[in-house]
Amino acid sequence: MSGSQRYRLRAPSTGRELIIEADPDRDYVDRETGEPLEVVGKVLPLAPSTSKLPWAVENLRFCPWCDQLAQKDLNDCPSCGRRMGPIGA
Numbered sequence: 001m002s003g004s005q006r007y008r009l010r011a012p013s014t015g016r017e018l019i020i021e022a023d024p025d026r027d028y029v030d031r032e033t034g035e036p037l038e039v040v041g042k043v044l045p046l047a048p049s050t051s052k053l054p055w056a057v058e059n060l061r062f063c064p065w066c067d068q069l070a071q072k073d074l075n076d077c078p079s080c081g082r083r084m085g086p087i088g089a
């Protein structure tokens with residue numbers, strides 16, 4: 001199981017934002033500038049999706065490519081767009 005929460009982080013000087021699975025108790029730095037990143041907010045699992053299933057744990061699977069959650073009835077991962085293949089194969 002994964003207890004990770006995705007956060008939006010921003011580099012103050014460049015305004016560049018990235019979304020990572022972050023531990024809020026850890027410090028993250030921008031790879032280019034080396035400055036500490038500000039936590040802008042949590043990312044809710046509301047990726048655009050053709051699935052009609054709600055984002056409930058029992059309806060989700062992990063994409064084998066990017067390890068992000070996707071609804072089980074989707075063929076293509078809403079995070080990376082790659083085909084996830086059949087479940088339980």
Ligand SMILES: [Zn+2]
Pocket residue numbers: 063064065066067068077078079080081082
């Ligand atoms: Zn994916």
